[in-house]
Amino acid sequence: MSSKDQSPAWGGLDKMSDLSRRKFIAGSAGVAGSIVSTRAAAESLADVPPREVGADLGARSERSKYVTLARIPEAGPGKRNVDPSDAINSKTPLDKLYGSITPSDLHYERSHSGAPDIDPVKHRLLADGMVRKPLVFTVEDLKAMPSVTRTVFIECTGNGWENWKKADESLSVQNTHGLVSTNEWTGVPLRFLAELVGRERDAHWLLAEGGDAAGVARSIPLTDEILDEAFVAYGQNGEPLRPAHGFPIRLIMPGFEGNLNIKWLRRLKFGDQPWMTRWETARYTQLRPDGRATQFQLRMETNSVITSPSGTMVIRPGYQRITGLAWSGHGKIVKVEVSADGAKSWKEAKLNLPALPKAQTRFQIDWVWDGKPTKIVSRSTDEKGNVQPDRKSFIAAVGTNALFHYSAQQTWSIDDKGKVRNVLD
Numbered sequence: 001m002s003s004k005d006q007s008p009a010w011g012g013l014d015k016m017s018d019l020s021r022r023k024f025i026a027g028s029a030g031v032a033g034s035i036v037s038t039r040a041a042a043e044s045l046a047d048v049p050p051r052e053v054g055a056d057l058g059a060r061s062e063r064s065k066y067v068t069l070a071r072i073p074e075a076g077p078g079k080r081n082v083d084p085s086d087a088i089n090s091k092t093p094l095d096k097l098y099g100s101i102t103p104s105d106l107h108y109e110r111s112h113s114g115a116p117d118i119d120p121v122k123h124r125l126l127a128d129g130m131v132r133k134p135l136v137f138t139v140e141d142l143k144a145m146p147s148v149t150r151t152v153f154i155e156c157t158g159n160g161w162e163n164w165k166k167a168d169e170s171l172s173v174q175n176t177h178g179l180v181s182t183n184e185w186t187g188v189p190l191r192f193l194a195e196l197v198g199r200e201r202d203a204h205w206l207l208a209e210g211g212d213a214a215g216v217a218r219s220i221p222l223t224d225e226i227l228d229e230a231f232v233a234y235g236q237n238g239e240p241l242r243p244a245h246g247f248p249i250r251l252i253m254p255g256f257e258g259n260l261n262i263k264w265l266r267r268l269k270f271g272d273q274p275w276m277t278r279w280e281t282a283r284y285t286q287l288r289p290d291g292r293a294t295q296f297q298l299r300m301e302t303n304s305v306i307t308s309p310s311g312t313m314v315i316r317p318g319y320q321r322i323t324g325l326a327w328s329g330h331g332k333i334v335k336v337e338v339s340a341d342g343a344k345s346w347k348e349a350k351l352n353l354p355a356l357p358k359a360q361t362r363f364q365i366d367w368v369w370d371g372k373p374t375k376i377v378s379r380s381t382d383e384k385g386n387v388q389p390d391r392k393s394f395i396a397a398v399g400t401n402a403l404f405h406y407s408a409q410q411t412w413s414i415d416d417k418g419k420v421r422n423v424l425d
């Protein structure tokens, strides 16, 4: 154990091994003894409820009635508790989920004009532009082609925008970071489709267009990385896409901004320059400190957030399992460090493996809270060596005119009553 590990911030806890069986169980001494004493005190079968008669087997299973999991529809930054018809996005309850996969019905949603009701039999995908042979595909055509299956995060570039200028102390992690989710998607590699239509050598751009009323369309640079990794998905967590997420087909762009993952995909047009649609000129550009704007800032940066303890929770002194999620549009997460003393000292968290590239990775670390006010914060490092910046250096680099791609470290403060709040740093 290094001297850093024994710092008071960690309550003297080092590795998992310090939480030995003996310390876990009631009656043993030491700080960690308080962990689960009430729960682990029982000793015989008399303390275990009897067996239960089962319900009939159904066509599909439902979530337990004891479990409440819900997204929150919002009308924009800080506009909570809205009439669902005014909502522009609906956020994932990151604080209530385990592991790294988001259940399909809780995947965050950003739909600019609602989810259209598309008949998959009538739906078509046109691939045209600078190609030798324009083609129109049915959904069945696509499903018959070679496929890839990949677990990746999708993140709206607006994720975190609540904290650009100020921190509303009443926000939960669902409010601050709920516009990122990870699902397993299945579909046809973009390179396969590009070869099928005979993409011309100079066609280094692709226009992807959605079939919803908003007319979302984005120009995508056809780099080798994107040709290798992008795909037209029809499968989501083992079933057909949910309507909210693009049924019957959508584009998946691993590691790149959410907006490029065009839902209800109807057209792929190849060309030699970007189309400058309103979605990459009026929208999804970054206003810089000098008043000029950056276009095509497409990759999602290295990010992480502690999901528990997190905003609005109340904790008690003693053992705490700090846990959260980390992700990067550059590749795999290789390290997450956690500070329990307001970023003064850091300790490496344990990653739940495997850490997949461009997917969310869960981290956890043991901590004993001494009951004194403090701040907890996480910072991630990806396989390309990118380290998530603290808020001060992030703002120094990007300014406060911007609205998208917020990826600074998230700090939660804990007061002497154990109340956890969203703060800037």
Ligand SMILES: Nc1nc2c(c(=O)[nH]1)N[C@H]1C(S)=C(S)[C@@H](COP(=O)(O)O)O[C@H]1N2
Binding pocket: 107, 108, 109, 110, 111, 112, 113, 154, 155, 156, 157, 209, 210, 211, 212, 214, 216, 244, 245, 246, 257, 258, 259, 260, 261, 262, 263, 264, 265
């Ligand atoms: N056709 C279409 N595609 C779209 C959108 C949309 O409104 N229409 N929203 C985009 C945005 S801004 C994001 S962040 C992602 C959200 O995907 P999800 O709703 O499946 O999470 O889809 C993108 N694709």
Ligand SMILES: [Mo]
Binding pocket: 110, 155, 156, 157, 158, 258, 259
């Ligand atoms: Mo988005």
